[in-house]
Amino acid sequence: GRPGGPGGASGEHPTAEVVESFAMPAPQAPARPAAGLLPAPPAPPAPPEPAGPPHPSGAELDYAALVLSGPDEQGDRRGRLFPGAPADPVAAAHRRRAEAVAGLPLPGHAVRPRESAGSFDHRFDATARVDVPSDGTWHTVTVGEVPVGLRTEYVCVPSVEPTVYTTLVLSNTSDQALLAGPVEVTVDDAFLLTAPLPTLAPGGVRRVGLGPAEGIRVTRRTTLRESTAGLRNHITVLDHRVHVELANGLARPVTVEVRERVPVTSDPDVRIEERPGWTAPGAGTDADAATDPDAGTGPEQHTPDVRLRRVDLPAGGTAALDGGFEIRIPAGKALVGGNRRS
Numbered sequence: 001g002r003p004g005g006p007g008g009a010s011g012e013h014p015t016a017e018v019v020e021s022f023a024m025p026a027p028q029a030p031a032r033p034a035a036g037l038l039p040a041p042p043a044p045p046a047p048p049e050p051a052g053p054p055h056p057s058g059a060e061l062d063y064a065a066l067v068l069s070g071p072d073e074q075g076d077r078r079g080r081l082f083p084g085a086p087a088d089p090v091a092a093a094h095r096r097r098a099e100a101v102a103g104l105p106l107p108g109h110a111v112r113p114r115e116s117a118g119s120f121d122h123r124f125d126a127t128a129r130v131d132v133p134s135d136g137t138w139h140t141v142t143v144g145e146v147p148v149g150l151r152t153e154y155v156c157v158p159s160v161e162p163t164v165y166t167t168l169v170l171s172n173t174s175d176q177a178l179l180a181g182p183v184e185v186t187v188d189d190a191f192l193l194t195a196p197l198p199t200l201a202p203g204g205v206r207r208v209g210l211g212p213a214e215g216i217r218v219t220r221r222t223t224l225r226e227s228t229a230g231l232r233n234h235i236t237v238l239d240h241r242v243h244v245e246l247a248n249g250l251a252r253p254v255t256v257e258v259r260e261r262v263p264v265t266s267d268p269d270v271r272i273e274e275r276p277g278w279t280a281p282g283a284g285t286d287a288d289a290a291t292d293p294d295a296g297t298g299p300e301q302h303t304p305d306v307r308l309r310r311v312d313l314p315a316g317g318t319a320a321l322d323g324g325f326e327i328r329i330p331a332g333k334a335l336v337g338g339n340r341r342s
Contacts, residue, residue, distance in 0.1 A: 059083035100136070107138055109182035109196040116180035116199045124176070146174050148200070154213055154256040158220035158244055164256060166210040172200035185210060215250040216313075218258075234331040241324040248313035257310050262325050264305045271328040278307035278323050 059065070066081040106112070126143045133139065149171035156164040168185065172178050183197040198206045225239040248254055262274055281302045311319045 057083075104136070104138070107182065108194060111180040111196075113179060117177070118199070120177070122177045122179065146172070146176055146178050148178065149173055152254075153207075154216055154254055155207075155259065156216075156218045156246075156256060157259045158218050159242075159260060162218050162220065164213045164216040164218050164246075166213045168195075168208045168210055169205065170197070170200060170208060171205045172202055175202050177201050183208065213250075215248070216254065216256065217247045217249065218256075219245045229328070236329045236331065238327040238329070239324070240326070242322070244321040244323070246311060246313060246319045246321070248315065248317050251315050253312065253314045253317075255310060255312050257308055258321060260307045260309075260323055261305045262307055263327060267333065269330050269333055271326075273326045273328070274307070275322070275324050277321070278309050280304070281306055281308055 060083055062083070063081075065084055067084040069077040069080055069082060071078060124143050130141050132141060151169045153167050153169050154164050155167050156162075178197070178200040180199045181197055182194050184194050185192045193210065195208050195210060197208060200206055221243045223241045223243075225241075227237045227239070229235045229237050242260060244258055244260075246256055246258070248256075260278060263272055265272060307323070309321060309323070311321065313319055
């Protein structure tokens with residue numbers, strides 16, 4: 001080539017001209033084999049594929065260990081399953097260390113997503129990327145916000161114990177599911193407790209218990225009267241009466257749900273007549289069922305013998321509830337030795 005450089009050219013902008021030349025060897029006659037040497041024999045043809053059904057090996061029958069060949073593989077392997085490469089002990093050690101995180105004990109009231117989501121799959125889009133330290137411990141990461149409706153209600157079952165419990169009714173008003181897990185409850189910016197939050201489907205309503213309410217008292221008294229009815233007094237009438245009193249000692253109005261039970265019979269000859277004022281769970285209108293945590297199925301599902309009554313108590317107010325039922329038993333259905341009483 002003939003390079004021109006700054007030392008051999010004049011002007012402001014030196015230039016260089018490069019000319020490349022290639023020398024090609026002249027064609028030669030094919031070399032003759034040396035004396036006493038024979039040309040190499042041609043490669044033998046590939047053996048034909050055996051006829052009949054295939055006979056896979058043990059590695060090919062281990063379906064869980066087969067590896068799908070990617071697009072960079074050769075044409076006859078691309079997109080097909082083949083036995084994987086021998087296990088790398090270093091990679092296996094790192095894999096075991098990474099999988100050990102799944103065996104860590106969960107935080108309090110935490111539920112694994114597969115258990116809380118049931119047979120449905122939910123996707124949550126994070127607002128930004130986040131780095132989680134790989135230190136083998138749990139970390140709390142904010143993925144997003146789901147609007148949830150909250151209201152406080154009080155529930156008591158005076159036939160079991162004279163205690164009123166505080167509950168938190170949650171309603172999911174968004175179009176995303178809220179999976180089960182711990183929820184931190186605060187009152188007037190003061191931490192109260194951590195409670196388990198059930199799974200809330202879009203539009204779902206559930207109740208979370210927060211413990212006894214010391215400021216609300218409940219008492220219950222019962223009476224039983226036995227009599228006969230009918231033309232020949234052949235029907236035994238058991239009149240059960242229930243009287244419940246509530247007293248609100250808090251400085252704010254509250255709503256208390258009182259739960260009672262009534263007998264249920266499958267005998268058409270035995271009649272049970274309930275006193276008005278008490279309703280079965282989910283027996284209201286469709287609008288009430290949409291906001292009633294006891295109307296659906298799941299943790300709040302009740303047996304057919306449960307009756308409810310909600311009472312609004314003002315601050316420092318009291319209320320009295322009357323209820324009960326009558327059981328009418330024909331003489332032929334009465335138990336020997338007396339009827340069962342509660």
